[in-house]
Every structure is written in C-alpha cells, then in structure tokens.
Amino acid sequence: MKLSRSTLLLIFGVLVLLVTCATSSPRNVDDFIQCLSNYSQPSNPIFDAIYTPENSSFQSVLLSYIRNKRFTTQFTPKPLAIVTALHESHVQGTVICAKNHGLEIRIRSGGHDFEGLSYTSYLYFVILDLFNLRSININLADETAWVQAGATVGELYYRIAEKSKEHGFSAAACPSVGTGGHFSGGGYGNMMRKYGLSVDNIIDAQIVNVNGIILDRKSMGEDLFWAIRGGGGGSFGVILSWKIKLLRVPPIVTVFHANRTLEQGATDIAYQWQHVGHKLPEDLFIRVMPQVFNASQDSQEGKKTVVIAFIGLFLGQTQGLLSLLNESFPQLGLQQNECNEMSWVESTVFWADYPIGTSINVLLERPKQPVVYYKSRSDYVKEVIPKEVLESIWKLMIKGGLGWMQWNPYGGRMQEISESETPFPHRAGNLFLIQYGFLWMEDGVNITEHNIDLSQALYDAMTPYVSKSPREAFFCYRDLDIGAATDNATAFQKAQEYGPSYFKGNFERLVRVKTTVDPNNFFRNEQSIPTLPKYK
Ligand SMILES: Cc1cc2nc3c(=O)[nH]c(=O)nc-3n(C[C@H](O)[C@H](O)[C@H](O)COP(=O)(O)OP(=O)(O)OC[C@H]3O[C@@H](n4cnc5c(N)ncnc54)[C@H](O)[C@@H]3O)c2cc1C
Ligand SMILES: *[C@@H]1O[C@H](CO)[C@@H](O)[C@H](O)[C@H]1NC(C)=O
Ligand SMILES: *[C@@H]1O[C@H](CO)[C@@H](O)[C@H](O)[C@H]1NC(C)=O
Ligand SMILES: *[C@@H]1O[C@H](CO)[C@@H](O)[C@H](O)[C@H]1NC(C)=O
Ligand SMILES: *[C@@H]1O[C@H](CO)[C@@H](O)[C@H](O)[C@H]1NC(C)=O
Ligand SMILES: *[C@@H]1O[C@H](CO)[C@@H](O)[C@H](O)[C@H]1NC(C)=O
Numbered sequence: 001m002k003l004s005r006s007t008l009l010l011i012f013g014v015l016v017l018l019v020t021c022a023t024s025s026p027r028n029v030d031d032f033i034q035c036l037s038n039y040s041q042p043s044n045p046i047f048d049a050i051y052t053p054e055n056s057s058f059q060s061v062l063l064s065y066i067r068n069k070r071f072t073t074q075f076t077p078k079p080l081a082i083v084t085a086l087h088e089s090h091v092q093g094t095v096i097c098a099k100n101h102g103l104e105i106r107i108r109s110g111g112h113d114f115e116g117l118s119y120t121s122y123l124y125f126v127i128l129d130l131f132n133l134r135s136i137n138i139n140l141a142d143e144t145a146w147v148q149a150g151a152t153v154g155e156l157y158y159r160i161a162e163k164s165k166e167h168g169f170s171a172a173a174c175p176s177v178g179t180g181g182h183f184s185g186g187g188y189g190n191m192m193r194k195y196g197l198s199v200d201n202i203i204d205a206q207i208v209n210v211n212g213i214i215l216d217r218k219s220m221g222e223d224l225f226w227a228i229r230g231g232g233g234g235s236f237g238v239i240l241s242w243k244i245k246l247l248r249v250p251p252i253v254t255v256f257h258a259n260r261t262l263e264q265g266a267t268d269i270a271y272q273w274q275h276v277g278h279k280l281p282e283d284l285f286i287r288v289m290p291q292v293f294n295a296s297q298d299s300q301e302g303k304k305t306v307v308i309a310f311i312g313l314f315l316g317q318t319q320g321l322l323s324l325l326n327e328s329f330p331q332l333g334l335q336q337n338e339c340n341e342m343s344w345v346e347s348t349v350f351w352a353d354y355p356i357g358t359s360i361n362v363l364l365e366r367p368k369q370p371v372v373y374y375k376s377r378s379d380y381v382k383e384v385i386p387k388e389v390l391e392s393i394w395k396l397m398i399k400g401g402l403g404w405m406q407w408n409p410y411g412g413r414m415q416e417i418s419e420s421e422t423p424f425p426h427r428a429g430n431l432f433l434i435q436y437g438f439l440w441m442e443d444g445v446n447i448t449e450h451n452i453d454l455s456q457a458l459y460d461a462m463t464p465y466v467s468k469s470p471r472e473a474f475f476c477y478r479d480l481d482i483g484a485a486t487d488n489a490t491a492f493q494k495a496q497e498y499g500p501s502y503f504k505g506n507f508e509r510l511v512r513v514k515t516t517v518d519p520n521n522f523f524r525n526e527q528s529i530p531t532l533p534k535y536k
C-alpha cells in the first residue's frame, strides 16, 4: 500500500503529538500566559494581545493572516495561543516565556509563507503575530526609512508616495506581502534588475534574539546582520524593523500587459525573450506568464489553450520604451496603445492586477481570510529552453488545466552582486527565475492531492532544462517538497538538501551564524537553518 504524502504527514503529526505529550502538555500554556504578564506595558496591556481558543475572535485572528486555504483544514494543527504583539516588550516576553515553558513559536508578519510555516507546527506552539507592529517612518532628507516587520509592502509603497513621487522600493508585486518574512527571505520585485533585491537595500535592522534582547546592526554584528538579509528571519530571531534605502524612480513610468496567443506566435516570442530578457537595459523588466485558458468563450467543453502575458515595467516614458524594444525585442510587437504612463506608486497597483484607474488606497487593504488553495515551486534557468520543449510544456500545462508560470528575468544589477554578499546566492549566470503556480478553489483532500501531483509532474518534466547540483530554488517561494524524499532523515540531514538549494555555498556560513546565536535551536521550523550537531 502506498500512503499519500498528506496521510504520512498526518500520521507523523499524531506520532509527534503522542511523543511530545509525555514531555510537554497544553498546561504549559497557562504558565506561558502567567509569565507574559511580566511583560505588560501600562499603555499596551499584554492581555489585549493574547488570544486562546476561549477568546471568541481566536479563529478570525488566526485566519486573518493565512493566505493559503491548504492550511485551514481540520487536519491543520492549531496554535495554543496567538500573541498579537502591541509593543516590542510583548515580542521579548513571548520569546522568553515560550522558551522557558517549552513551547515552540511561529513568527508571522504577513502570513504569505507558501507552506504555512508562520502559523502551523506539529509541536505544541504559539503564534507570535506582528501585524500590529506596522509603523513606517520615511526620512526623505537622507533617503531612508524605518519599517516595522508587520507593515506590508503595499503600505510601504503608499507611505513613500505620500512623501515623494520620485522614490520607491524594490520589493514584491503583491501589496499584502509582509516585510518581516519578505525581506528576511531575500524578496524581489520588478525593480530587481535596476536595484537588486529588497535585501540589497537594507542598511540596518532591529531583532529580538533568543534571550529576548533587542539588537541593532551594531550590537548584533555583521555576521547576524548578513544572515537575516536572505537567510530567513525564522531561524535567527524576531525581526522588529528594517532600515531601508529609498530608491529613486522617475516621476512617470510606463507599464504594459500584452497578451499573445499561440496563433500570434507567443511561443516564438517567449523563446526570443529567453535570449534578451536578462540583457535588456536595467530600466526595463518584462515578466513572462504562460497561462492556461479556455480556447474561446463559446468553445466546446474543456478545450483549453495557453496564452502568454508579457507584463512590463519601464522606468521611463512610452516613446523611450518603444524605440528600445524596436531595437532589442521587436518580436514582441508592442503597440503604443498597449502602454500606459503613470506614477511609480500607480504602477504598483497595476502590477497587483487592479484595473487602470484604481485608487492607490487598495495598497492599504489587508485581506481578512484566504480565498484560494495553492502550491507553488521554483526553478532557475541558466540555458535557453528549446522551442519544441516549450511546446511540450504548454501541452503538459493544458493537460493539468490550472497551472501557470511566471518567468522573471535576471541580469542587470543582479549579476553585479557577488553570490556571497547576502545569503541569497542566485546572481550572475541566471537567465530567469520560474515560479510554477497551481491554484484551485474546490475543497477536498482529493483535489489537493491531484493538484500537488500535477505540480510534481510539471517540476519533474522541467528537470533537464533547469539548474542542477544543486537544483536551485528561491527561499521566499518555500517548498517543503525539497528534501522531503528523505522522510526518515534527521533535521540536519534534510537541511543538507534544502540548504544548498536555497543558499548554495552560503549555507555553511548560515549554519555557523545560527550555531553561534541560537545554539539550542529555539527558532526553528521544517526548513530552518540547523545548528551544527553537538559532539561529546
Ligand atoms: C500572493 C503572493 C505573492 C508573492 N509575491 C512575491 C514577490 O513578488 N516577490 C517575492 O520575492 N516573493 C513573493 N511572495 C513570497 C513572499 O515573499 C514570501 O512568502 C514571504 O516570506 C512572505 O512574507 P510574510 O511576512 O507575508 O509571510 P509570513 O508567512 O508571515 O512569514 C514567512 C516566513 O518568515 C518568517 N517571519 C515572518 N516574519 C518574521 C519576523 N518578523 N521575524 C522573523 N521571521 C519572520 C515566518 O516565520 C515564516 O517562516 C509572494 C507570496 C504570495 C503568497
Ligand atoms: C513573572 O511572572 C511569574 C508569574 O506571575 C513569576 O513567578 C515570575 O517571578 C515573574 N518574573 C519573571 C522574570 O518571569
Ligand atoms: C482573551 O480572553 C482572556 C480571558 O478572558 C482575556 O483576559 C483577554 O483579554 C482576551 N483577549 C483579548 C484580545 O481580548
Ligand atoms: C489577457 O488575457 C487574459 C485571459 O484571456 C485576460 O483575463 C486579461 O484581461 C487579458 N489582459 C489584457 C490586457 O488584454
Ligand atoms: C471554461 O470552460 C469551462 C468548461 O470547460 C467552464 O466551466 C468555465 O466557466 C469556462 N471559463 C471561462 C472563463 O470561460
Ligand atoms: C524601428 O526601427 C526601424 C529601423 O530599425 C525604424 O525604421 C522604425 O522607424 C523604428 N520604429 C520606431 C517606433 O522607433
């Protein structure tokens, strides 16, 4: 009998619960909450921040920062408590009290973790939720800002634009992504070819360490400051805030979203893009998105096709863009009427897929609960994929029915930064980053397994055409199937698989930093940085 992955996970979960029941029980949570009372502030009483299942809004607080319905089922393990820190002292207290009372913590900022690691665990755990710590202080005079970890990137873009139309930042296209998880994972956006990643523009940070002490860049030292800029916050401490460099943008930028069908030669255009996307001037970013659609509105049942969207941001005006493309990428055939000029902050709304003219106030919205199920994975491409392979990939996507891919061009600033500058190692030599996305709305274990199987089939089919030894993956696109083949391995053994995939040669330095700052591995999750094994 072959057991499915989720069944195995379930059995594993039950086993872990049985084993841990012997040493730690929910009773600890009372002690934990008692302990927290020491960390109350007169102006921010800690009991206003603590939710247990007895509080009527426990469920809605839990759901507010879950973005993937895959982790809202009856099988999803639930926290014993959620601490929605209102003050830095609440963060310090949660770390100290959880550690002293044998509870694991999961740190949550925006809740976008693809595998739900910021709010699930198979051990007794509490969620340390940072959504209330969201202040943003812009200092235009020295072109910097302090951003708390619970602020979203959309809020950051909005607050920058309130102060200046000629500044922006290099981070995610999705406004609700939290800066806590996004920056600490090395997050990127459509200005990465010009300015590098978010982490390439971070100049200071505040973190609560395993002893509950608040450190800044100076007091944490350069090793730890290096590690939290891409190595994943969840392994080293709780990030409270970031100091970023504001980045200059022109007052008018140009965006486009050009669909091309297979009949219009989309395959040839995508093939050509592989040659030029990473070589274009760094003011231009063109994302390619092959997507499955119904062949036509009134076609017979089930007839599907692939449409490829070419989505662009140009840090300049339409005429400049058109003449540049005429020279370097005429195959796209971009028309003037496909281009739209707007301010940079408006372009972030466009990139978030809102219709043109939508108010920038949507950048401040925070979804209340998840609406879709998804599974995403990633790959790096270093050699052009042949045309006939592209055609076979479209066929596979059509067979799967629901898949889409995002191809994100590298080159430009990305290839100038050395692999070891930050933990994020995927720099020179990459043509593009692929994200594979499988989204579905229907409830049920079967449909989930079906989609996970489809994502695996597409991932397997891509093996010959993507990076090897290690097969690289983007840490912010967390994927628990990396390293999952070794189900019975120790955490340290498993880390030898996902570690090099996410961090290449930087993994060893991350392990050394981790061993120094958190030797007992308090800050951990299924894919955290391990400590060096202890030898007697
Ligand atoms: C719809 C969507 C769009 C996305 N678009 C992009 C994109 O354009 N570019 C890109 O690079 N990525 C993108 N991502 C991926 C995103 O960058 C990661 O999921 C990121 O980790 C999310 O951060 P978060 O704070 O929202 O998530 P969370 O789930 O809160 O956290 C993610 C991880 O970081 C840890 N963590 C969170 N906050 C802290 C903290 N304060 N201190 C220490 N550890 C912490 C968590 O424990 C968890 O392990 C997208 C994800 C989604 C779902
Ligand atoms: C915190 O509170 C607990 C229970 O209220 C108490 O026993 C303990 O001494 C206090 N101090 C610290 C530092 O935990
Ligand atoms: C949750 O319930 C406890 C016990 O009634 C209470 O002290 C606490 O303030 C409640 N939490 C919130 C956030 O209201
Ligand atoms: C691109 O195609 C998709 C699917 O047909 C459609 O939803 C979208 O509105 C199109 N966008 C534009 C700008 O034509
Ligand atoms: C696509 O076709 C399916 C039937 O195969 C239908 O249920 C669905 O509504 C169609 N979607 C669109 C956007 O036309
Ligand atoms: C495109 O380039 C050709 C020659 O290479 C030129 O004749 C044409 O005017 C250019 N078009 C635009 C819009 O720049």
Ligand SMILES: *[C@@H]1O[C@H](CO)[C@@H](O)[C@H](O)[C@H]1NC(C)=O
Pocket (backbone or CB within 6 Å): 444, 446
């Ligand atoms: C789910 O799959 C199992 C076995 O593959 C099958 O027996 C069962 O009927 C399916 N359930 C539904 C609701 O489709």
Ligand SMILES: *[C@@H]1O[C@H](CO)[C@@H](O)[C@H](O)[C@H]1NC(C)=O
Pocket (backbone or CB within 6 Å): 486, 488, 489
């Ligand atoms: C896992 O267990 C199987 C069977 O017990 C064994 O063959 C395999 O070598 C183990 N793998 C690892 C990585 O320990």
